[in-house]
Amino acid sequence: MAKKKTFEAALRELEEIVKQMESGDLCLEDAVKKYESGMKQSKFCLDLLDKTEKKISMLTKDSNGNIKEELFEDE
Template sequence: MAETPVEEMTFEDAIRELEQVVGKLERGDVALDDSIALYERGAALKKRCETKLSEAEEKVAKITVGPDGQAAGTAPLDP
C-alpha cells in the first residue's frame, strides 16, 4: 500500500499517522533502517501539522466590541 504524500494530508490524517510512527519508534522493535525511515516520515508529518495549525491560526479572528458592548466586527488574532 502506497503512503499518502505528506503535503496532501489533512491535519487529522497527519497527526493520526504521526501518533502511529511515534508508537512504533517507542516500542523499539523496528530495524535500524526502518527506524530511520520512520523518523524521517515523522519529521515530515510534524512539519505538516505545524503548517496546518499555523494556517488555521491565521484564519482565526477575535470579535471586537464597540463602546455600547455590542459586537462591532472582527480583528486579527493577537500573536
C-alpha cells in the same frame, strides 16, 4: 483527483509512527525512515495549524473598552 490530506489523518499517521518507534522493534535503518516520515507529518500538522491560526478572528477592545472582532491579517 487525489483526496486532500487532513490534519487528523496526518496526526494519526504521526501517532502510529511514534508507537512503532517506541516499541523498540525497528532496526536502525527503519527507525531513521520512520523518523523522517514523522518529521514530515509533524511539519504538515504545524504548517496547517499555523495557517488555521491566522484565519481565526481575534477579539480586541476598542478605545471605549468594547469588545470587537477583527480578522487576523497575514503580515
